[in-house]
Amino acid sequence: MAAARPLDRQRWALTVALLALALLWLAPIAWVVVTSLKPSENIVRLPPEWIPWPATGAHYQEVLWGSSRTARIGRAFVNSLVVATGSVLVVLATSSMAAYPLARMRFPGRDLIFGILVGSLMIPNAVLLVPQYVLTQRIGWLSTYQGMIVPEAAMLFAFGVFLLRQFFLAMPRELEDAALIDGAGPWQVFSRIILPLSQPVLAALAIFAFRSAWNDFLWPLIAVNKPEMFPLPVALALLRSAYSSESYGPIMAGAALSALPLLVVFIVANRRIVEGVRLSGLKG
């Protein structure tokens, strides 16, 4: 199909307009980063200065290693990392193991179980907040890593099963059948054949789960009472009132840091993320 010249120019004009919009779209983030690099006395200045010159790493230093205990962002960063990674591992393990029989085996209760799981996707998290808190307190898991990982994984479980079952259903059976004939047990089929072939969807699920766990806010807000166990969003949020009297600098530095891991994941695994979003959206 030949693109006529005027149409080409139109396309480029549109692209330029979109690029301008994209730049504007990034402005809030840019403002966060710029503020985090300005020395405190330059932060509150009008007209707004978009180039942080002189620039300082003092806020990042303070927030990560400084003696100021206000933010403990460094520790919160580690907490978030542990919780997110733990959640991903638990979700991948449980979802894939549960999706396999739901996709490949016949047994009584199969459709009922799958129906309940799908139905549970409609349950808003707010409804479970209070009883989950009571349960967590009773088993002594408040302010612990498992107290953050397990509920998060439980929340993502049904979605993970849904996603993986779709994928497993679409996989050709030949390899499995061949392995079964050779005498392989179900676990071997699962771990040696199914899982390796599922890497794309597992990666997509992992990224989705990581993002959800990394950014979870309301649950850790109530389930964590020891400030040294706060994950990043909670640590940042509790300074909403604090930064007014101190300085925007450290908080913006904390906010910028909180965006970093996902930015890295995003740059590295852009396509996987898009694939994951696609899969989650269209088959739903």
Add this chain to the structure above:
Amino acid sequence: MTRQTRVAYAFLAPGLLLFAAYRLYPLLEGLRLSFTNARLGRPLQQWVGLANYTRLLEDTRFHVSLWNTALYTVASTLPILAVPLALALALNRGRLKNLLRSVFFFPFTLSVVTVGLAWLWLLDPVVGPFNYYLRALGAPARSWLADPHTAMAAIILTTVWWVTGYYLVIYLAGLQDIPRELYEAAALDGASGPRAFVAVTLPLLRPVLLFVVVTHVIGSFQLFGQVFVLTNGGPGDATRTVVQHLYETAFQNFFQFGAASAMAWVLFAVILIFSLVQFRLLRGHTEY
């Protein structure tokens, strides 16, 4: 029990245990709590029947919260539906699609707190850049977050900025799935541009639109993070949401777990009703 059944349940066991313990049990326990006067620190609970629910009828702050949340959901639906769609259409016609898609998607990777803090600083009425540039352009600048008429709109703006990228990707995928032949056929019939959009694109995007709306509604009714950071329910109670009211009832002022559970189930019921209505409205016929 056949061997396959045993194997199947062995595979299912860890996940089902997780699910039953932390999704099913809390769901039912929450319902039970809503009929008691449970409080943090009070060891004995008493059955109080529907008392928690009837008290909600008099809890004016709960009504305000529910109203605000419903208003937010309805008011934000159109921008959430339309903005990413418009962007998707534009991106499809322009170049550098992948780069632009990534840029618009990036805010979605941020935590709601980071988003809130960024916009809080941006929208500061006295020293924030947003108002500064508005004034420079001659437009009226107000305290967006402290004006009861604009606070909710500011929160909607923040949310649109945050989630547009996600829905953009979904729309792009949906648009990609529409076969070109349909557009060519429509063009042969004399329909192109906006008419093609209405005749071809919209109907085929129906399932995607339904997904977007349902997802958005379930999320909007649970609005909490943005409000917590940006306005904390203010000014006055103008942006107070149900989840915030629930959170404060259960975990801040009075630690009343029974009352909060009742609130949660009322919210659940409202969400279910809204979702069912949408399914009916937007289902239509999905064959084409």
Add this chain to the structure above:
Amino acid sequence: MSERENGVEGGTGGGNGSAGSPARRPRVSRRAFVAGAGAASVAAWARRATAQGKPTITYWNGLTGADGKVMDELIDQFTRDSGIRIEQQRLPWADLYAKLQVAVPAGEGPDLALIHTVEVPHFASDGVLEAIDDATTTAKGFRADDYLPATWQGGTYQGKRYSLPLDVPQHILYLNTKVMKEAGLVGADGRPRVPGSRDELVTMAKRIASKPETFGFAIGTVGPGRYTWGFHNLLWQNGANIYAADLKKAAVAEPAALEVAEFWAALEGQHKIAPPANANCRDAFIAGKLGMWIAGSWNFTGLREAKVEFTAAPLPRLFKQPVVWAMPHQYTFPKAKAADRTKRDAAWAHVRWMTDHVAEWTLKAGQVSASRKAHSDARITGDPVLRALLSQAPQWQVGQPTPKWVAAENLTRPVIEAVYTGQKPAKAAMEDLARQINALPD
């Protein structure tokens, strides 16, 4: 970090009209020394401390302002002197109290906590704090005579002691010299004029606000619309209060309280002298967009660091009496799941040390000490802002000693914000608030 402090401290300092006091120069090197030495030797001392078996205690407080940094330095100094390490956790006050309420029954509370006096009644009645018996108090060297009466009394509830006072954060009037000068509101000596009455305040503020994008007057650090401490201050100046004298019925709908609420409503809407309800007044003051600012004493060291030219004056009499809101900080020992003698003694040691060094705290954090002994320190009486703070002592008033004080305050916040933004008329709002407060469960 020490370099930044050097440059900042050695700068214009207070700019409050008085010649740079010689006390400031030793403070510069002292601060840098403390910071440097503290940072360098904490590691060494930590190793030695654990080797000696000195405990580490957890300490929660809400000092998220500029005074927080000073507390960090003093704690480092304490660790060097005593070998006891302190793990500090800092949360904004409202969140701190919510967490304390939940954490202590779950056995996850800290060994030491700094709270406000008004919190003592409800935490004590909820069983969150451990009672301190008089024998121990005297044995550790704390006597009633050493303290300002309001602070000493504030540590008790129903006859039992639950806390020991540290200092007295209070309100003061900050005046931005540059802004006032531009509005022509300075005296012959170049110092900003101080308003003597409500009407004078409004007139002066209107003059300042005639310049675009500048505000004449504000109360509160951030979010002036919902600044309950400021609202309380004004209530008390008019002889009103949240509860009636019996501490059972709400008194916010009384005529005296309504008069204050009307003034609150007029600030932004009618007189147009105050910034929006969610403005950051501190930043506005620093950026030269705010002329007169009633805010906490904990702000002034931060203002000096930001190199703002300002004066501090005692609170003017805006209503009947020139009452000054004060909220003493109190040290308390939250109940622990298992009594740990070493940790409790370590916590006592810290309280004792801080009380002995409270002059440092006053000088650097700007909080007047509850202990009278520090008041005669020459360095303190030599600082004009600290002098002004001390002079307000006869006008101090604190919150009412009822366990429902904080819950009532939480209810007050959105209501006064609605009044400030004009969403609700003052009378209807206050009557609604009175209803809500009276409906609080016991």
